[in-house]
Amino acid sequence: MAHQFRNDLAALKADLDGVALEENPALVKQKSRDFFWYSPVLKAQLDHITADLVATPKDEAEVIRILKAAFQHEVPVTPRGTGTGNYGQAMPLSGGLILNLAEMNKVKAIFPGRVIAEPGAVIAQLDAETRAHSGQELRLHPSTAKTATIGGFIAGGSGGVGSIRWGGLRDIGNVLRLRVVTMEAEPRILELTGWELHKVMHAYGTNGIITEVEMPLTTAYDWVDVLVGFDDYMDAVRYADGVGNADGLLVKELATVAAPIPYDYFLRHQKFLKPGQSLAIVTVAAHAVDAFLALTSRSKGEVVFRSDTAEDLKGIPPNYELGWNHTTLRAIRVDPSITYLQSMYPPPHHIEKIEALTRLFGDEVPGHLEFVRFDGKITPMGLPMVRYTTEARLEEIIRIHEEHGCPIFNPHRYTLEEGGMKQTDETQLAFKREADPKGLLNPGKMIAWEDPEFDFTSTKTFLFPGLQQAS
Amino acid sequence: MAHQFRNDLAALKADLDGVALEENPALVKQKSRDFFWYSPVLKAQLDHITADLVATPKDEAEVIRILKAAFQHEVPVTPRGTGTGNYGQAMPLSGGLILNLAEMNKVKAIFPGRVIAEPGAVIAQLDAETRAHSGQELRLHPSTAKTATIGGFIAGGSGGVGSIRWGGLRDIGNVLRLRVVTMEAEPRILELTGWELHKVMHAYGTNGIITEVEMPLTTAYDWVDVLVGFDDYMDAVRYADGVGNADGLLVKELATVAAPIPYDYFLRHQKFLKPGQSLAIVTVAAHAVDAFLALTSRSKGEVVFRSDTAEDLKGIPPNYELGWNHTTLRAIRVDPSITYLQSMYPPPHHIEKIEALTRLFGDEVPGHLEFVRFDGKITPMGLPMVRYTTEARLEEIIRIHEEHGCPIFNPHRYTLEEGGMKQTDETQLAFKREADPKGLLNPGKMIAWEDPEFDFTSTKTFLFPGLQQAS
Numbered sequence: 028m029a030h031q032f033r034n035d036l037a038a039l040k041a042d043l044d045g046v047a048l049e050e051n052p053a054l055v056k057q058k059s060r061d062f063f064w065y066s067p068v069l070k071a072q073l074d075h076i077t078a079d080l081v082a083t084p085k086d087e088a089e090v091i092r093i094l095k096a097a098f099q100h101e102v103p104v105t106p107r108g109t110g111t112g113n114y115g116q117a118m119p120l121s122g123g124l125i126l127n128l129a130e131m132n133k134v135k136a137i138f139p140g141r142v143i144a145e146p147g148a149v150i151a152q153l154d155a156e157t158r159a160h161s162g163q164e165l166r167l168h169p170s171t172a173k174t175a176t177i178g179g180f181i182a183g184g185s186g187g188v189g190s191i192r193w194g195g196l197r198d199i200g201n202v203l204r205l206r207v208v209t210m211e212a213e214p215r216i217l218e219l220t221g222w223e224l225h226k227v228m229h230a231y232g233t234n235g236i237i238t239e240v241e242m243p244l245t246t247a248y249d250w251v252d253v254l255v256g257f258d259d260y261m262d263a264v265r266y267a268d269g270v271g272n273a274d275g276l277l278v279k280e281l282a283t284v285a286a287p288i289p290y291d292y293f294l295r296h297q298k299f300l301k302p303g304q305s306l307a308i309v310t311v312a313a314h315a316v317d318a319f320l321a322l323t324s325r326s327k328g329e330v331v332f333r334s335d336t337a338e339d340l341k342g343i344p345p346n347y348e349l350g351w352n353h354t355t356l357r358a359i360r361v362d363p364s365i366t367y368l369q370s371m372y373p374p375p376h377h378i379e380k381i382e383a384l385t386r387l388f389g390d391e392v393p394g395h396l397e398f399v400r401f402d403g404k405i406t407p408m409g410l411p412m413v414r415y416t417t418e419a420r421l422e423e424i425i426r427i428h429e430e431h432g433c434p435i436f437n438p439h440r441y442t443l444e445e446g447g448m449k450q451t452d453e454t455q456l457a458f459k460r461e462a463d464p465k466g467l468l469n470p471g472k473m474i475a476w477e478d479p480e481f482d483f484t485s486t487k488t489f490l491f492p493g494l495q496q497a498s
Numbered sequence: 499m500a501h502q503f504r505n506d507l508a509a510l511k512a513d514l515d516g517v518a519l520e521e522n523p524a525l526v527k528q529k530s531r532d533f534f535w536y537s538p539v540l541k542a543q544l545d546h547i548t549a550d551l552v553a554t555p556k557d558e559a560e561v562i563r564i565l566k567a568a569f570q571h572e573v574p575v576t577p578r579g580t581g582t583g584n585y586g587q588a589m590p591l592s593g594g595l596i597l598n599l600a601e602m603n604k605v606k607a608i609f610p611g612r613v614i615a616e617p618g619a620v621i622a623q624l625d626a627e628t629r630a631h632s633g634q635e636l637r638l639h640p641s642t643a644k645t646a647t648i649g650g651f652i653a654g655g656s657g658g659v660g661s662i663r664w665g666g667l668r669d670i671g672n673v674l675r676l677r678v679v680t681m682e683a684e685p686r687i688l689e690l691t692g693w694e695l696h697k698v699m700h701a702y703g704t705n706g707i708i709t710e711v712e713m714p715l716t717t718a719y720d721w722v723d724v725l726v727g728f729d730d731y732m733d734a735v736r737y738a739d740g741v742g743n744a745d746g747l748l749v750k751e752l753a754t755v756a757a758p759i760p761y762d763y764f765l766r767h768q769k770f771l772k773p774g775q776s777l778a779i780v781t782v783a784a785h786a787v788d789a790f791l792a793l794t795s796r797s798k799g800e801v802v803f804r805s806d807t808a809e810d811l812k813g814i815p816p817n818y819e820l821g822w823n824h825t826t827l828r829a830i831r832v833d834p835s836i837t838y839l840q841s842m843y844p845p846p847h848h849i850e851k852i853e854a855l856t857r858l859f860g861d862e863v864p865g866h867l868e869f870v871r872f873d874g875k876i877t878p879m880g881l882p883m884v885r886y887t888t889e890a891r892l893e894e895i896i897r898i899h900e901e902h903g904c905p906i907f908n909p910h911r912y913t914l915e916e917g918g919m920k921q922t923d924e925t926q927l928a929f930k931r932e933a934d935p936k937g938l939l940n941p942g943k944m945i946a947w948e949d950p951e952f953d954f955t956s957t958k959t960f961l962f963p964g965l966q967q968a969s
Contacts, residue, residue, distance in 0.1 A: 139633070140719055140748075140785035162610070166746075194745025200789035201746035221792030243748070243785055246717045248611055272874025274665025275637075275672035277611075277714070314611035314714055318671035321692030375846070403743025403876045 032467065033101035034123055036079050042096035046089050047130075049081040058125050061112040065355055067366055067415055068439035069115055078105065078119040083127040087208065087216075087238040090126070094214045094236065097124060097467060104210065105469045106232035108147060108179025111171040113352055115441040116183035116231045120471035120491055126236065128178055135239070137161060141203055142244055146178025146237045153177055157244055164247035166193040166201060170351035178237045181205070181228055188310070188347045190399035191271060191281045193245075196228060206239035209462040217462075226458035231443060233469045233476070234459035249313040250279055251335045252346035254296065255328035260285040260305040260394055261382055264407070266326040267307045268378060271398040271405035276319055280310035282350040285385070285394035288412060292358040295343055299332045306331075310346045351410065354395050358412050366421070369436040370409035370428050372396075377407055380431055390414070392424060409433070422486075442489050444474045449483045451475035503938065504572035505594055507550055513567035517560050518601075520552040529596050532583040536826055538837055538886055539910035540586055549576065549590040554598040558679065558687075558709040561597070565685045565707065568595060568938060575681065576940045577703035579618060579650025582642040584823055586912040587654035587702045591942035591962055597707065599649055606710070608632060612674055613715055617649025617708045624648055628715055635718035637664040637672060641822035649708045652676070652699055659781070659818045661870035662742060662752045664716075667699060677710035680933040688933075697929035702914060704940045704947070705930035720784040721750055722806045723817035725767065726799035731756040731776040731865055732853055735878070737797040738778045739849060742869040742876035747790055751781035753821040756856070756865035759883060763829040764820060766813055770803040777802075781817045822881065825866050829883050837892070840907040841880035841899050843867075848878055851902055861885070863895060880904070893957075913960050915945045920954045922946035 040048065049055060056077040063069040079102075084090045097104045103123030110117055119125055132147040137160045144153055150165065150172040157163040167189040169175050175184075181202060186195035193201055202224050209215045217235070219226060227235045257263035263283045271281050289306045290297060300306070307328060311319045316335065323330060334340060349357070355367045372380045385394055391414050396407040413424060425435045440446045443455075456475045459466070466476055471491035474481045481489055511519065520526060527548040534540040550573075555561045568575045574594030581588055590596055603618040608631045615624055621636065621643040628634040638660040640646050646655075652673060657666035664672055673695050680686045688706070690697060698706045728734035734754045742752050760777045761768060771777075778799060782790045787806065794801060805811060820828070826838045843851045856865055862885050867878040884895060896906045911917045914926075927946045930937070937947055942962035945952045952960060 138785070140783055198746035199744055199793055200748065200786050203785065203788065220788050221795075243746075273670055274871040274874060275669035275714075277671065312611055314609070314674065315671050317674065317691050322670055324692075400745040403745060405874045 032103055032121060032123065032470075034079070034103065035100035036102060038100045039096050039102050039124070040080075042099070043082065043093060046093060047083040047085070049083070050079075052077070055079070055081050055125070058107065058110070058127055059119055061110040061115060061117055062352070063113065063115040063118060063441070065113050065352070065359065065366060066439040068418055068421070069441060073115050073118055073441065076115070076118045076120060077122070078125040079122050081125040081127050083130050085130055087131075090208050090236055090238055091214045093124070093126060094208060094210050095212070098210055098212055098214075098465065101465065101467065103467050103470050106182070106236050108176030109149070109174050111169065111175040111179065112183045114438055114446050116472070117179070118441070119469070120441070129176060131238070132176070137163070137244075140244055141241055143239065143241045144177055146240060147176045149173070150175050150177055150180060154247070158247040162247050163244035165189070166243055166245045167196060168347075170347050170353040172347065177240055177242065181240060182230065182232050182237060185229060186399060187351050188280045189245075190397070191278055191405075192400065194400040197225065200243065202228060202240070203243055204241035205237050207235035207462070208238055209235055210468050211462070211464065225454055227455075229443075230455050231469050231472045233443070233463070233473045234455055235462045235468070248277070250310050251313055251316050251333065253309045253311060253319070253330060253334070254299065254332035254346070255307040255309065255323055255326070256300065256304045256331040257307065257328050258304070259327070260385060262327045263305045263307045264381055264394075264396065265378060266323075266328055267396065267398055268405065268407070269326070270307070270309065270319070270322060273322055276322065277312040277315045278309060279312070280308065280347055280350055281398040282308040282354075283394065283396045284308065284349070284354055287390070288354070288358055288393050288395070292361045293349060294357070294361070296332065296349070304331075308346050308349050351397060354410060355412060364415055366413050366415045367395075367438065368392075368409065368411050368413055368425065368428070369438050370411060371434045371436070372407045372409060373432065374404050374406055380433055381407065384428065384431055384433065387427065388424070440488065441472065442474050442491075443472055444483060445489060451483075503574055503592060503594065503941075505550070505574065506571035507573060509571045510567050510573050510595070511551075513571070514553065514564060517564060518554040518556070520554070521550075523548070526550070526552050526596070529578065529581070529598055530590055532581040532586060532588055533823070534584065534586040534589060534912070536584050536823070536830065536837060537910040539889055539892070540912060544586050544589055544912065547586070547589045547591060548593070549596040550593050552596040552598050554601050556601055558602075561679050561707055561709055562685045564595070564597060565679060565681050566683070569681055569683055569685075569936065572936065572938065574938050574941050577653070577707050579647030580620070580645050582640065582646040582650065583654045585909055585917050587943070588650070588940075589912070590940070591912070600647060602709070603647070608634070608715075611715055612712055614710065614712045615648055617711060618647045620644070621646050621648055621651060625718070629718040633718050634715035636660070637714055637716045638667060639818070641818050641824040643818065648711055648713065652711060653701065653703050653708060656700060657870060658822050659751045661868070662749055662876075663871065665871040668696065671714065673699060673711070674714055675712035676708050678706035678933070679709055680706055681939050682933070682935065696925055700914075700918075701926050702940050702943045704914070704934070704944045705926055706933045706939070719748070721781050722784055722787050722804065724780045724782060724790070724801060724805070725770065725803040725817070726778040726780065726794055726797070727771065727775040727802040728778065728799050729775070730798070731856060733798045734776045734778045735852055735865075735867060736849060737794075737799050738867065738869055739876065739878070740797070741778070741780060741790070741793060744793055747793065748783040748786045749780060749790075750783070751779065751818055751821055752869040753779040753825075754865065754867045755779065755820070755825055758861070759825070759829055759864050759866070763832045765828070765832070766815060767803065767820070775802075779817050779820050822868060825881060826883060835886055837884050837886045838909060839880065839882050839884055839896065839899070840909050841882060842905045842907070843878045843880060844903065845875050845877055851904055852878065855899065855902055855904065858898065859895070911959065912943065913945050913962075914943055915954060916960060922954075
C-alpha cells in the first residue's frame, strides 16, 4: 500500500521562502539519524536512510506553511526533536523532508503543577527553568534529558526516570494537553486533552505535528544519587523490589544492573566498584536519605557511592545517566558487540521470572531492570543487555522470554506495532485517516496504515516497501 | 501484672510549683476522654474513667520536671494531645496525671521536604504554616486535622488522608525523627530515627513522651474535592480501585461509602445527593482534574459535586471530613445506634471479598472503604458502619470478616494488641522496659507489659485490673 509520493522538492522549496532549509547532504543525513545503531538489526536495515532536506521552523505558523506546501507537493514529512530515539522513530524511510522542531524550544508559561512549552524545549533546560521559577520539574524524563526534547519524548518515548513514582507517559494525567497541526490541504490546529491525547502520543509523528505541550510538574527536590553494591544479582533485585514497594520513601529512579556490566562498563564510576559487583541504582530525595539508609541496612547491599557525601563529583555523571538506555550506551561504547532487549516481568511472580531467566542465560544476557509503577503495581521492566551473535539467536532469546511469561517490546523493529503491542492501534489509525489522509507523515512506521492485511500473529517482520525502494 | 501505684498526688503537686495544673473534676474528666463512645463496648467499659489532675507543660524542661516527679511519687502519666482518638488511647485507666501537650504547639523550623514541630501543634495549623512558608504540607493527616495534634496522630493514629499516595505512618520515611523523654528517676532525652522510630510510634505514649517531631512534607497543591455518585455500590468500589491504580493521577483522598449512608447522614451535602446513591469521595490536585474527569467519564459514575465549580461552599465541609472516622461520626450523629469496624481486604482478590461481604450483610453493615497504599499495592481498608444490636452479633460480624480473609483491627478494644496485630510487639515491649521501668506511662494499654502470659490466640478480651479497680 505504500504510495509512491510525488516528492516535488523544487515546488516545495519555492513555497517555503524565508523558512530555514538545509540541503547539504552530510548535514541532512546527520539530522536523519538517531540511535538506531544500538540494534545490529536496525543498523543493517536503516544505515543508508536519509532525507532530501531539513526544514527548521521557528514557530507554529511556519509549521503550518511547511505542512500545507508538503501536502500540496506530496513531500513526506518526518518530525524530529534531537534524534535521541533508539528505533529510528524520526528516521525518514521515504526520504522527503525532516521537520526539525529543535528551534521551537521556548518555555511559555509555568504554573503550580504544570508547564506549557514548545515541543523542541530540551528537557534538562525545561527542568532548569521550572526549578528556578518555582522549585518544580517534570515528573518523567528519559536518560537523555540533557539533549532530548519534550516533544520527541512524548512522540517517541514511553517513560523513564520518575516512572517509579508516576508510571508511564501513557498513564492519564502524565500529559495534560497537546496542540497538534494536521497534514491536510488546509492544516487544522487541534487541542487534545484526556483520552484524546492517545491519538498522537507515542505515534512517532505519524498522525500530526505537536506544536505545544502542557505537562504536569512535580516538586524539584535536591535528589541524592546512591549506588548499592551486591555480590549476588538476585539480592539486588529483591532489594530494589522492596525499595520500590516502601510507600514512604520518595524515590525518583530505581534500577538494577547485573555484574559484570557496572565494573566493566561504568568507567567513570569504576573507582567506586569491585569487579563482579551488581548494582542497585537509586535516586532519592535528600529528606528521605536517612530512611533509605535504614532500609538498606537491612539488605545484603553495601552503599558504594553517595552523591551527597562524595568528595569530588567532577566527571561523575548523574545516576540517571547510568540507567535506561544509557546503561546500554555505556556497554556498547566499550564492547560494540553488545545490544539489548526491552522486556517486562509481570507481578506477582516477577522475581521468580527474573531469577529463572537470569540462570538460563547467564552472561549472554546480563540483567538490567528499571522498576516502574505499572497499573498501580511496582513492576520491573527489563532492558537486558545481549551479547549479540546472530539475529536467529536474538529471536530465540526473545522467544524464550515470551515462553516465560515475559513480554518483549522489540527494540529491533522500526514500526510502532512490532516494537509495541503487536496489534493495530485503532485510535491512532483512525486519527491518521483524519489528520494525514495522504499518509505523508513519517511513512512506513505504522503498519496498520501501510498494510492493513498484515498478520501480527505471524513471525514475519514487516518490510516497508518504501524502505526497499530507498535501498 | 498491674501495679498498685502509690499515686502520691500531694507530693507530686508540691514538686510542680509553677507548672500549669488543673484539678477541677469536671475539667479533668473532660481532658480524660476521647471518642471512645463510637464503640458501645468501650462506652460501657470506659465511661467512668477520669484522671486525678491535668498538667499542661509549656516546654520540654517542664515535661522532664513532671516525669521526674511522677516517677518519684509513682503517679501514672497518660499523655494527650487533643483527645481525637477513638479507642481510649489517651484515657487514664489507672487515674493519676494527664500530661496535656496541647500547649507545646510551636512549629519550630521548615525546610524543603520537612518540618520540625512540637507535639501539640494542631495539624491544620501546622499545614497552614508550612503552606504559607513554602507551599508545603504534611503527607498524611487524620480526618480530625482541624483539632488533632501531630504528636497525638503519631502516637495514636496509623494513617489517613494522603495514605493513597504515601502509605501509613509506620512506613519508613513517613516520620523522620522523634525526640522522646523517658519515664525514669532521671529522665533521658532520646533522638530516634529510622527503624528506632517504631519503638514509640503508635504506642499510645506507653513508653516515652514525644517532645519534638520531624515530619516529611509534600507539595501543598490546590486540592479539588469531588463526589461521584453511583447507583450500585460495587460500581463505586471498582471505579475507586481504578482511580487508585491510575499512576498518573495525583490524588490525596479516595474513599467509597455505600448507600444509604451518604444521603441519610451527610446532611450538609444532602442537596447534592439522591436517596440510595453510593459515593466515591475523591480529592485530586487542581492540575489533575481534567485527567480525573476523563477517567470518570468511562465509569458508571456521575459527578455530583465539585468544590472548584460549586456556586457556594459555605457550610460545606471538605471531603476529608466525609472520610475516615468522620464518616462514622456523621452517621452516629443522626443515628446513635450505629457503630463501626476496621477491616482490610488484601489484594489481589479484594474486590471479590468486598462484594461477598456486601451481599452477605446488606444494610446491617453499610460499606465504607478508604483506599491506601499498603506494601506498595493499592489496598482498600474498611471502616464499615455497623447497625449495632448486641456485642455477640458484633463479634460474629468480626468472625465472618476474618473467615473471608479480611483481617479486623478491632476498634472496640482499648489495648494496643487487641486493636492491632493481636501479638506482642517485642520492640515496643523492650523499649518500655528501658524507658518506663515502673510501668507508669499510660498503664493498661500494653497487654504484653501488664500480663506477659496473656493468650492472644484465645477469644478472651483482656481486662485491665486497674480498670476494674477504678470501676
